[in-house]
Each structure stands twice: as structure tokens, then as C-alpha cells.
Amino acid sequence: MDISTVNSLCYEDFVDTFGNVVEKAPLIAAAVWSYRPFANLSDLEAHISDFIDNLPESGKEGVLRCHPDLAGRDLQRGTLTRESQEEQSQAGMASLSPEETTRMHHLNAEYKRRFGFPFVICAKMSDKAGILRQLNERSGNDLTKERECAINEVKKICCLRLRNLVLSDTRNKL
Numbered sequence: 001m002d003i004s005t006v007n008s009l010c011y012e013d014f015v016d017t018f019g020n021v022v023e024k025a026p027l028i029a030a031a032v033w034s035y036r037p038f039a040n041l042s043d044l045e046a047h048i049s050d051f052i053d054n055l056p057e058s059g060k061e062g063v064l065r066c067h068p069d070l071a072g073r074d075l076q077r078g079t080l081t082r083e084s085q086e087e088q089s090q091a092g093m094a095s096l097s098p099e100e101t102t103r104m105h106h107l108n109a110e111y112k113r114r115f116g117f118p119f120v121i122c123a124k125m126s127d128k129a130g131i132l133r134q135l136n137e138r139s140g141n142d143l144t145k146e147r148e149c150a151i152n153e154v155k156k157i158c159c160l161r162l163r164n165l166v167l168s169d170t171r172n173k174l
């Protein structure tokens with residue numbers, strides 16, 4: 001798909017295509033459709049990023065709360081979105097030992113108790129050891145710093161999902 005194809009999508013098709021670039025937040029795609037035509041993929045990405053930045057803190061936390069836990073209930077039940085399933089599998093979350101799973105559950109629960117939203121990290125840019133290290137380190141942040149850190153990870157996830165959709169069949173068009 002090239003950018004002129006993206007720009008030609010009606011909002012129903014646009015939301016069908018880009019509705020999960022921010023996990024379970026199709027409202028964001030529905031909102032940024034208003035900014036067509038996009039000059040290129042970075043322009044679309046910048047509008048998504050601005051939309052998120054302009055949310056009140058409760059909205060940013062809402063975006064974070066739409067993310068599934070890493071190695072959590074949805075992974076175990078097979079109810080992750082297609083994108084999350086691929087990302088978590090690639091980062092080794094689907095093949096943890098029972099001890100590692102217990103440790104992840106414990107750390108995730110501690111993090112949630114502290115911040116009131118789940119630990120979010122761009123799994124594709126990390127691995128099992130990196131995720132555990134970040135989970136430990138970021139748990140020591142204060143709320144303001146951690147919210148910002150987590151939202152940055154949402155943007156990284158979004159960037160990779162967008163690139164996967166738009167560049168998958170025409171790598172040189174944008």
C-alpha cells in the first residue's frame with residue numbers, strides 16, 4: 001500500500017486497516033483520518049503521536065490500559081490481538097518456563113499496583129532479558145516519568161505496526 005492509497009481510503013476502510021496500530025484504540029485512527037491527505041508515512045505517524053500527546057493524563061493512562069499484559073491472561077487464553085500475539089511471541093513471551101511466567105506475573109502485578117496501568121514495552125525491540133530488566137528498572141520511576149516512558153513505547157509499537165502495514169508490499173514507495 002502506498003501513501004496515495006492510504007489517502008484514498010474512506011474512514012471505514014481506514015479504521016479497518018489502521019484501527020489497531022495503537023492497541024485496541026481504533027478511536028485514534030478514526031480521529032487522525034481527518035488530517036488526510038498525509039504527505040507520507042511519517043506524517044501519518046506524527047498525527048497519531050500528536051493526538052496521543054494531546055490527551056489528558058487520564059486518556060494516556062486509558063491508552064496504556066488497553067494493552068494486554070506481557071505473558072499474561074490473554075496470551076494464555078489465546079485472546080491476544082494478531083499484532084500482540086506476533087510481538088509477544090517474537091520477544092519470547094510465549095515460550096517462558098513456568099518459573100519465568102510466575103516471575104513475570106508477579107512483576108506485572110507489582111507494577112500495576114504501583115502505577116494503575118500495565119507495563120508496556122515495544123516487545124519487538126527487546127527480548128526476554130531486556131523486558132525483565134526494563135520491568136525492574138522502570139518500576140522505580142515516579143508516575144509522571146513512567147507514564148511518559150510507557151507512552152513512548154506505545155509510539156514505538158505503533159511505528160512498527162504502521163510500517164508493517166504500509167511498507168509490507170512496496171518497500172520503496174514512501
Ligand SMILES: NC(=O)N[C@H]1NC(=O)NC1=O
Nearest residue numbers: 084087119120121122123
Ligand atoms: N504490555 C505490553 O507491552 N504489551 C505489548 N507490547 C508489545 O509490543 N505488544 C504487546 O502486546
